[in-house]
Amino acid sequence: MSPLEFQPTPESIPPPNVQYRLQLAPSTAVNYTPLNPISFILRAALIYPNHVALSHRNVATPVEYTYAVWAQRVQNLAYGLIKAGIEPGDRVAVIAPNYAHNGVLAARAVLVCINTRLVKSDIEYILSHSGAKLVLVDHEYAGLVKDCPVPVIVSRDTGRAGDPYETFLSEGRRFSRERGWAGLQLEEEETANATLNYTSGTTGRPKGVMATLRGSYLAAISNAYESKLNINSVYLWVLPMFHASGWTYPWALTFAMAKQVTIRTVDYKAIWGHFLYSGVTHYCGAPTVQISIVNSPEAKRLKTPITAVIAGAAPTAALLEALENLNFQVNHVYGLTETYGPFTRNYDRPEYKSLGLEERARILSRQGHAFAQADEVRVVQIDEEGKRKPGLIDCDFMQPGEIVTRGNIVMKEYYRDPKATEEAFRGGYFATGDVAVKFPDGSISIRDRSKDLIISGGENASSLAIEQELSLHPDVLEVSVVARKHEKWGERAMAFVILHQEAVQKWKGREDEFQKDLINFVKGKLPGFAQPAWVECVSELPKTSTGKIQKTVLRQRAAKL
Amino acid sequence: MSPLEFQPTPESIPPPNVQYRLQLAPSTAVNYTPLNPISFILRAALIYPNHVALSHRNVATPVEYTYAVWAQRVQNLAYGLIKAGIEPGDRVAVIAPNYAHNGVLAARAVLVCINTRLVKSDIEYILSHSGAKLVLVDHEYAGLVKDCPVPVIVSRDTGRAGDPYETFLSEGRRFSRERGWAGLQLEEEETANATLNYTSGTTGRPKGVMATLRGSYLAAISNAYESKLNINSVYLWVLPMFHASGWTYPWALTFAMAKQVTIRTVDYKAIWGHFLYSGVTHYCGAPTVQISIVNSPEAKRLKTPITAVIAGAAPTAALLEALENLNFQVNHVYGLTETYGPFTRNYDRPEYKSLGLEERARILSRQGHAFAQADEVRVVQIDEEGKRKPGLIDCDFMQPGEIVTRGNIVMKEYYRDPKATEEAFRGGYFATGDVAVKFPDGSISIRDRSKDLIISGGENASSLAIEQELSLHPDVLEVSVVARKHEKWGERAMAFVILHQEAVQKWKGREDEFQKDLINFVKGKLPGFAQPAWVECVSELPKTSTGKIQKTVLRQRAAKL
Known part of the structure; x- marks a missing residue:
């Protein structure tokens, strides 16, 4: 590249003898600088x-x-x-x-x-x-x-x-x-x-x-x-x-x-x-x-x-x-917006060098251990609906549970949402919403997400937000959205839709067209990365005894398609 | 080296499934871990x-x-x-x-x-x-x-x-x-x-x-x-x-x-x-x-x-x-016990590579800039007795003054010595006692020490402590100790002694023997690094108008010997 011929504005030039010293509150102790x-x-x-x-x-x-x-x-x-x-x-x-x-x-x-x-x-x-x-x-x-x-x-x-x-x-x-x-x-x-x-x-x-x-x-x-x-x-x-x-x-x-x-x-x-x-x-x-x-x-x-x-x-x-x-x-790291981005890291070990590619990739796919200055990473037991059990009980090795953490690299709060903050901080730890197993060496590996997020092209899309928009389509009776693997984007949304009875006949055998109609309907309301890449019309959705949709079942079904 | 055949005591072996989690005070917030x-x-x-x-x-x-x-x-x-x-x-x-x-x-x-x-x-x-x-x-x-x-x-x-x-x-x-x-x-x-x-x-x-x-x-x-x-x-x-x-x-x-x-x-x-x-x-x-x-x-x-x-x-x-x-x-760094050891560093610059050895050594001898997480390093004006001027006024470039600093990498206090703490923290900065100049690039270079320390073999010896011991010798009337360059130890103590009138005759022409006698006298009372390597008998000591011994003058005299 050629040398840059660019002069910053005169106001961008610091004065001679610039002093890089901010004003301190008079009460600040000699041995303390607020980080x-x-x-x-x-x-x-x-x-x-x-x-x-x-x-x-x-x-x-x-x-x-x-x-x-x-x-x-x-x-x-x-x-x-x-x-x-x-x-x-x-x-x-x-x-x-x-x-x-x-x-x-x-x-x-x-x-x-x-x-x-x-x-x-x-x-x-x-x-x-x-x-x-x-x-x-x-x-x-x-x-x-x-x-x-x-x-x-x-x-x-x-x-x-x-x-x-x-x-x-x-x-x-x-x-x-x-x-x-x-x-x-x-x-x-x-x-x-x-x-x-x-x-x-x-x-x-x-x-x-x-x-x-x-x-x-x-x-x-x-x-x-x-x-x-x-x-x-x-x-x-x-x-x-x-x-x-x-x-x-x-x-x-x-x-x-x-x-x-x-x-x-x-x-x-x-x-x-x-x-x-x-x-x-x-x-x-x-x-x-x-x-x-x-x-x-x-x-x-x-x-x-x-x-x-x-x-x-x-x-x-x-x-x-x-x-x-x-x-x-x-360098494989893992984190969330709530943890200032990365807070775990897959730490290398000398013995990994001698492993084959497949095996190294399998190990490198682990989210690893808490990184510098991050506090402990735990995997705690969840019930069958994916809710943390009270008291935060550590999972046995290889038993899936929710990743929780705490400490200085955890957000202050969900702004203007004390209820969500309280729920996320329940039990003295921040709950990531990600399901993982812990290996005997203390490293963790994500298995599923209990939060209904779709990570597409590096963007997080809320499945609930997508469901809300899709459900406004006049022909949609009920809809559930889950993440499905996508070759290019990592994941994209897949929507399982129950049509209104009167619409069933209308779209019969024309699911492709219904999908186009649906995507057209949400254009401008949902960003591109949140628009469903697949739509499947179903007659019923799998539910728990309390009536909650079993997204895990849908995710498994999507994975098999 | 041969592989080590050593078995730690059984009690040094952690239990299986050791948990690396300290107990937290119940009041600790989810997003806070005390450093x-x-x-x-x-x-x-x-x-x-x-x-x-x-x-x-x-x-x-x-x-x-x-x-x-x-x-x-x-x-x-x-x-x-x-x-x-x-x-x-x-x-x-x-x-x-x-x-x-x-x-x-x-x-x-x-x-x-x-x-x-x-x-x-x-x-x-x-x-x-x-x-x-x-x-x-x-x-x-x-x-x-x-x-x-x-x-x-x-x-x-x-x-x-x-x-x-x-x-x-x-x-x-x-x-x-x-x-x-x-x-x-x-x-x-x-x-x-x-x-x-x-x-x-x-x-x-x-x-x-x-x-x-x-x-x-x-x-x-x-x-x-x-x-x-x-x-x-x-x-x-x-x-x-x-x-x-x-x-x-x-x-x-x-x-x-x-x-x-x-x-x-x-x-x-x-x-x-x-x-x-x-x-x-x-x-x-x-x-x-x-x-x-x-x-x-x-x-x-x-x-x-x-x-x-x-x-x-x-x-x-x-x-x-x-x-x-x-x-x-x-990697040349600088600091004191009061600053947790190093808090400045001589930062390298690409242009130093092309300099000759002498020039590089001259630049490398600078104490440099505040290092990571250390707060500002200032050089502030001192009066002719080496005391900081009230209000902490920054020196002009190349004007000698006292190095002061503040922030998280400054000690809490001198234990059980509020007076010394207050004096050291006067004006909202910790005073290092070292005299330096600041270059236009913001780096500092030590020129003298206002604290009367002798740094010998990496050990700090207090000249006042040495003076106190030496002054107990029956033939010593007054004594002042300063640092003098020493080929092996970096510095050693040099003592300027005024003898009691009745002792002047006794040691006349036998200064070497007096020195031996003096060192013998303080053996067991002063560590080896604090014992004077040179003793000079003088008839008077240079003093300020207020009667304070001008150590700077003695240091200059010692440097010329």
Whole structure:
């Protein structure tokens, strides 16, 4: 790639003798600094001001920021937000390919990451439920917030004067009157809110997962440590930053003082360009993304290995082989939005080296053990309806049960949903909703999900949300949706439908057309990844004695198809 | 080395299905685990039970413990201490070449690390001042605690049945009645006391530096991260564990799940044996130790590089060259007991590679920047007597001032010395007592010490303590002690003495004999490293207008000799 001829705006240039010191609350003890991931970028800007921190080149108007410039922009954003009336604890939403994990925190506001793949009604729900006071939106998604009742700042993703986002930053700089970092206070309480990520849960509406500064700080350091990120690392953003705050990597990377390469979309040609020519050392992604990477026409063996952090599902033997042949080193981790992204890791053992591919893949598919700074991972007994038994009884080895965990790498709460929080925290542990077995070596392996989620292309779709939309179709009497394996997307939704009696005759022998009609019906209401890939009309659904649909039975049936 | 034929005592073997779960206080929130470095060894024992954790081979009765066995021994020690009446917060002293950083913490007691090189009266002072309730002592040092009023457990360092320490552990196991880890509570308050390390300060008596669990936890992770410790690391204990809790490496290594190799004394033949044949990857040591390492007859170029973490003083160009020629990678850090050991690091830059040796050594001699998780390092203005100016004013670049810092990697307090704590914490920062300049790149470089310490062979000697002892000599009227460069030890004490008028004639022209007489006089009262290597009789001492001895002038004079 040619050297980048790009000059950041004058307001992005830090003053001479910039001081990287936030204001401390006067009561702060000498031997105490509240844990806060904003501290990482300040240290990086001090130690390596001229190191490239952010590189964003696959666009018409490429930009590249050093740590010194980036830190100044973060400060400008913070002041811009304060000027716009944002107060500590206020929520600021971002709808963009890439995010503002530092600037929002520097203003002591709460970052609401919104999935750009959601439909307008979901975004409206999130903006309303989070009570966002301001929205930062990329121009591509501006249509989604057209009627938004709070101020909207549009970024044209240019980094150049004239871009409304740049104007916002420049105004922030002027508003600061060069008070600099000293004019911004370090949040006093380390358990204060940091980010609010909406996730598909067992109920239809997305749930707001509130994360704290302390949790974000500790999880970021754990990810930096477990992935061996350091000053020489170059991280490629394949995983979207709106997924569980990008698994805290936005801060893991500033902690490591590493370089980040951003892209606007998951474009495999661009990804391979970076793999081969940008010195990439690390990236994260779900197996479905990894499959597309290894199958890309641009794929060729890497000269120096790249660490591929995989989560969301286990890599298959075929995928593992393909990755290894291309010189990727696989790091299989597991987690949820509620656990700041990864909190377990499949730890390598010397004896694995001598195993055959199939056997290694089988072992690598395990979710492993709690990783650095994560507390214990337990598998506890569940009843036949998948509910945890009271008192949390540990399962025997190889007996399926629910994965529970606790500790600093567990969310603060489901925002404005004390009932869901209480249920998730029942018994003193956070219940993941995933069913696993524990091996005698203490590692765990997921067997099923008790939460009715469909993980498709790295996105979580709530089966209940899908059911709610499908059930509004005039011909649908009852519907149940489960995950079914999909070659490309990992999983897609399969719907089992009981038709209204009067509609049975109408669609008889024309299930394909009914499926089209149904999918057409939910278009615009459900994101693409949540639309059912299969529909089967049935005369009855398997139920428990208490009338609950036995999704396990449906899942087994779907698996056999 | 031949494979080790060693069987740990039966009580060191964990039960089948051991559970690595400490009891939590019932009030502990689901999303909170109090930070405590004891959690590291439990995770290591779960994930890598059969990985060698501790290797102690340069003795008549060598031992080697896996993480599973070691963790069980830690548990046994905790129960042994509880059986012996140790309650949470009680101090437990250890006088041994190697330590008990996990077992004491597992009993929620406070570990008092005592320097084995101290004289009996200092040890008695520390035992009394710390209020230690129990002493664990290595047989070699048992004489130092002969008249100790509290229970003393002697270790013969055998790891075999019959050793009183082993009896203590085995009784602990029996006392536990197999309640295991669940019978031990995780300390609820992360700011609770963890270790108490005595250090020579500006006053004559050693000061007790109290460290917290939170600080120890965070500092250990920082050291693991900055030194790139991981499961494949093999750490050789050259640095004594009683120096600032071994710079928190006892926990950095369990966090990394690494292997530790211990030795009883700094024996360069043994050290080179381990470098060449034990797969050592890391060690820490002061320059004086490093000089002996490179000058050892066993020294030869290493096949794979070893990371040498250097602190206490800056490596010279000659030392740097010698280390690099032998394939050591130098990591220069800086810190004090009050900062849990290292808290700054000399960060490498790509452009340093092209510099000549002298220039690189000059740059490498800088103490650098605050390292991971350490808060800001400032250089603040001092008056001509070396006292910080009120309000803490940052120095201009290259203007000498006192290094101050703050945050999680700063001690809790000087134990039972609120006045000294208040003075050290004045202005909201911890004052290191070291004088440095700050470069425009934000890195610092030590120029002088305002605290009157002599750093000799990696040991800190208080000049005031030395002065107090010397002044008791009947012929001494007034004495001032400063550090002077020493080829082998880095620094040694130089004493400037004004003799009593009646003694002047007695020693005239026989200064050498007076020096011998003086050193003889303090033998047994001062440890070897604190005894003056030079004595000069003078007729007056340089003083400020307020009558304070100008040590800076004496230091300059000593430097010119």
